[in-house]
Amino acid sequence: MSKSAGGTVGPAGPPVASRPESIRNVLVVGAAGAGKTTLVERLLVRAGVLNRAGSTEDGTTVCDFDEIEHRQQRSVALALAPLVHDGVKVNLLDAPGCVDFIGEVRAGLRAADCALFVIAANEGVDEQTVALWRECADVAMPRAVAVTKLDRPRADFDDVVAQAQDAFGDRVLPVYLHDGRRLVGLITGDHGHAEQRAALIEGIIEESEDETLMERYLAGKEIDTALLVRDLELAVARGSLHPVVPVDSTSGVGATELLDLMVSAFPSPLEHPIPTVYTPAGGPGPKIECEPSGPLVAEVVKTTTDPYVGRVSLVRVFSGTVRPDATVHVSGHRSAWATGVDPASSHEDHDEVERIGTLSVPLGKTQRPAPAVTxxxxxxxxxxxxxxxxDTLASVDAPLVLQPWRMPEPQLPLAIRVRSKIDEDKLAPGLQRLAAEDPTLRVEHNPETHQIVLWTMGEAHADVVLDRLANRYGVPVEEVELRVPLRETFARPATGHGRHVKQSGGHGQYAVCTIEVEPLPEGSGFEFVDRVVGGAVPRQFIPSVEKGVRSQMSRGVETGYPMVDIRVTLTDGKAHSVDSSDMAFQTAGGLALCDAATRGGVCLLEPVDEVSVLICDNLVGTVMGDLSARRGKVLGSETADEPGMVVVRAHVPQIELSRYSTELRSLTHGSASFTRTFAHYERVP
Incomplete structure (x- = not known):
C-alpha cells in the first residue's frame, strides 16, 4: 500500500510539504511502557531521519525530547518527529503514556488527524489504554493500532487483537499478521488466513460508497487492491474501522508496512474537521478550509522555553501559510469557554500583535529552519x-479565535514556598511562565491561608513542575503542608457585653452595647437585628455596632478563621453625649461578639466539596467504600453516557481530598477520573 503526494526532504533541511494532501499528522499514544518512543525512533530510522535506533536495550530513549526525561526516565511532554515516506510527510507526535500528562495527549489530539495506539504484545490492553481510547472517541479521532514487543516473552499478537476487539469493538481488525519472522498482508490476496481476511475485506467494503462492491465480493469476484486501499482510508477516516499492524521495533519488521499504512490509509488534514472559528469579540467566524492560500488560522498546541532561543511555540496550521518575519494577531480567550474554576487566574485573556521570529520544523530539541509552512x-x-x-494565530487584518480544546482540570494541590528569600522575586515570573506553557497547571494564591498552591494532574506532573521551576527558572521550592480554609461559628446561643470606655483628656471614647448571638443553619450567612428600645443606643450608632461585629467576624474570635452563620441581635447599650462616636461603637460591637463567644463556645466548620467520580461499573462498591472512609456522604450513582461507566456523587470534606487524585488512580488502576466543586461548610467532628 502506497500513495505518493509530493513531499520532499533535503539532506540537511526539514521535510517540506507543499499541499495538505501530502501530510499525515499522527498522534502516537498508549500506556506507559508500551514502547511508543522506541517505535517512533524505529520509524525515523526506517525513513532515514536517524542513523540508528536511538534507544538502549532496556528501551530508554536516547533521542532527547526533554531534559527532564533523562532525569525521570520517562516521556513527560509531547514531541514532534517528522519524516517523509513515499513522498508524503508524516508528522509523528509522541505523547506521554502516564495519565498525569493527559493534557499533552489532548494537545496532540488537537494537532493530529489520526491516532496510532501502541499496545505491547506481552502486556495487552490495560485500563490506561482503555481510558486513552475514550479520550480519542470523545473527539471522534480516527484510530489505528500498532502491536509492539513481539520478541518479548509471553508476547501473543492474536491474544492482544482479541483483547482490543473485546475492549474497543469488532472493528479493530488486523491488516497484517505476524508469522514469527515476517508480516503477512491480508489485503494483498494472501488466502492462507481466510477468516481474518474475510473479516477485514467485509469491514472495508461496508464503508465503501460503491454499493456494487459487496455484491461482487459475495459473488466470489476478486476486488482490486487499489479499491480496497481507497475504501480502507475512507473507513479509517470515518472512525468505523481501526486497522492493526504488528511491528517489532527491535528488528524493524513491520516498520515499512506501518509507514505504508499511514501514507495510504490514514486521513490527511483535508479529511479532518477544523475547530470552530470565532471573532475575538465572540461572534461567529467565517467558514475556514484547509487551504494554503486561505486566511491564516493556526493554533499553539504546546509552549516550551529554551534557555538559548527563549519561548518556542509548537503550532498546527489549519488554514493559510506561515512565513518567517510575518506579523500575526495572537488571541487567547480561554475564559469564554471555561467551566468551573476560571482559568484567567493563570491564563488571562489577551489580544496582541507580534512578529514571527524563527520558523522551523523540530525533531526533538533540534530546530531546522523552514522557508514556509502550509x-x-x-x-x-x-x-x-x-x-x-x-492561543490562535491569525491575520492582523482579520483576527480570529479557535475554540480551545477541553482542558483537564488539575485535582492534586501542592502548597509550596521558596527555600531562600533571595528567590522570592523570581518565583512569580517562573510560575507565570510555567502556567503559560502548561494549561493543566493552575497557580492559586490563597488569600485565606496565604499559601501558594499549585494545582497539578498528579504526583508525576507535580515532580515535573517542581523540576522545571528549579532547573529551568532557577527557583528551588519545597512542599509544605496544605492548609484548608476553615470557618468559625457559635456552638450555642449566648449573650455578650461590649464596653469601650477611655478618658485621656479632651474627647474620650464611650460605647457600651449588649448583644444576643445564636447559630444559624449552615450556609445562612449573617443576620443583624436591632431590638434596642428607649434610645439606649442612638440610631446613628446602631450601624456602627453592626460594622464592628462584621469586622470581628472576618478576623475570627478564637482560631483566626472567619466566623459565619450567626444571628446577632442588639438589645441594649449606653452612650455619652460627647464621647460616643462611630469608632467607639464599632470597637464595642467587636468586644461584645468576643465576650459572647467565651460564653457560648465556638466550633469549627470545614469546607466540603461535591465529588463526581467516573468509574467502571464493576468498581462502584470499591469507590463508594473509599468515599465513606473519607467521611464522605454518598449521594447516589447514575449511569454515564459511556457504556459500562457509572458516575458516583458524594459530599466529601476537602481535607480528605488532598491526595485523592493519586489514591483514586491507585485504587482503580488508572481507569477512574473525578471532578470536585465547593458545596458547603459543615461542623468538624
Missing amino acids: AGDICAIGRLRHAETS
Missing part, C-alpha cells in the same frame, strides 16, 4: 512573547 502542517515558531498554549 495549511495542515505543524511547525515551531520562536520568540512569540505573548503566545500561550491554545
Whole structure:
C-alpha cells in the first residue's frame, strides 16, 4: 500500500510539504511502557531521519525530547518527529503514556488527524489504554493500532487483537499478521488466513460508497487492491474501522508496512474537521478550509522555553501559510469557554500583535529552519512573547479565535514556598511562565491561608513542575503542608457585653452595647437585628455596632478563621453625649461578639466539596467504600453516557481530598477520573 503526494526532504533541511494532501499528522499514544518512543525512533530510522535506533536495550530513549526525561526516565511532554515516506510527510507526535500528562495527549489530539495506539504484545490492553481510547472517541479521532514487543516473552499478537476487539469493538481488525519472522498482508490476496481476511475485506467494503462492491465480493469476484486501499482510508477516516499492524521495533519488521499504512490509509488534514472559528469579540467566524492560500488560522498546541532561543511555540496550521518575519494577531480567550474554576487566574485573556521570529520544523530539541509552512502542517515558531498554549494565530487584518480544546482540570494541590528569600522575586515570573506553557497547571494564591498552591494532574506532573521551576527558572521550592480554609461559628446561643470606655483628656471614647448571638443553619450567612428600645443606643450608632461585629467576624474570635452563620441581635447599650462616636461603637460591637463567644463556645466548620467520580461499573462498591472512609456522604450513582461507566456523587470534606487524585488512580488502576466543586461548610467532628 502506497500513495505518493509530493513531499520532499533535503539532506540537511526539514521535510517540506507543499499541499495538505501530502501530510499525515499522527498522534502516537498508549500506556506507559508500551514502547511508543522506541517505535517512533524505529520509524525515523526506517525513513532515514536517524542513523540508528536511538534507544538502549532496556528501551530508554536516547533521542532527547526533554531534559527532564533523562532525569525521570520517562516521556513527560509531547514531541514532534517528522519524516517523509513515499513522498508524503508524516508528522509523528509522541505523547506521554502516564495519565498525569493527559493534557499533552489532548494537545496532540488537537494537532493530529489520526491516532496510532501502541499496545505491547506481552502486556495487552490495560485500563490506561482503555481510558486513552475514550479520550480519542470523545473527539471522534480516527484510530489505528500498532502491536509492539513481539520478541518479548509471553508476547501473543492474536491474544492482544482479541483483547482490543473485546475492549474497543469488532472493528479493530488486523491488516497484517505476524508469522514469527515476517508480516503477512491480508489485503494483498494472501488466502492462507481466510477468516481474518474475510473479516477485514467485509469491514472495508461496508464503508465503501460503491454499493456494487459487496455484491461482487459475495459473488466470489476478486476486488482490486487499489479499491480496497481507497475504501480502507475512507473507513479509517470515518472512525468505523481501526486497522492493526504488528511491528517489532527491535528488528524493524513491520516498520515499512506501518509507514505504508499511514501514507495510504490514514486521513490527511483535508479529511479532518477544523475547530470552530470565532471573532475575538465572540461572534461567529467565517467558514475556514484547509487551504494554503486561505486566511491564516493556526493554533499553539504546546509552549516550551529554551534557555538559548527563549519561548518556542509548537503550532498546527489549519488554514493559510506561515512565513518567517510575518506579523500575526495572537488571541487567547480561554475564559469564554471555561467551566468551573476560571482559568484567567493563570491564563488571562489577551489580544496582541507580534512578529514571527524563527520558523522551523523540530525533531526533538533540534530546530531546522523552514522557508514556509502550509495549511495542515505543524511547525515551531520562536520568540512569540505573548503566545500561550491554545492561543490562535491569525491575520492582523482579520483576527480570529479557535475554540480551545477541553482542558483537564488539575485535582492534586501542592502548597509550596521558596527555600531562600533571595528567590522570592523570581518565583512569580517562573510560575507565570510555567502556567503559560502548561494549561493543566493552575497557580492559586490563597488569600485565606496565604499559601501558594499549585494545582497539578498528579504526583508525576507535580515532580515535573517542581523540576522545571528549579532547573529551568532557577527557583528551588519545597512542599509544605496544605492548609484548608476553615470557618468559625457559635456552638450555642449566648449573650455578650461590649464596653469601650477611655478618658485621656479632651474627647474620650464611650460605647457600651449588649448583644444576643445564636447559630444559624449552615450556609445562612449573617443576620443583624436591632431590638434596642428607649434610645439606649442612638440610631446613628446602631450601624456602627453592626460594622464592628462584621469586622470581628472576618478576623475570627478564637482560631483566626472567619466566623459565619450567626444571628446577632442588639438589645441594649449606653452612650455619652460627647464621647460616643462611630469608632467607639464599632470597637464595642467587636468586644461584645468576643465576650459572647467565651460564653457560648465556638466550633469549627470545614469546607466540603461535591465529588463526581467516573468509574467502571464493576468498581462502584470499591469507590463508594473509599468515599465513606473519607467521611464522605454518598449521594447516589447514575449511569454515564459511556457504556459500562457509572458516575458516583458524594459530599466529601476537602481535607480528605488532598491526595485523592493519586489514591483514586491507585485504587482503580488508572481507569477512574473525578471532578470536585465547593458545596458547603459543615461542623468538624
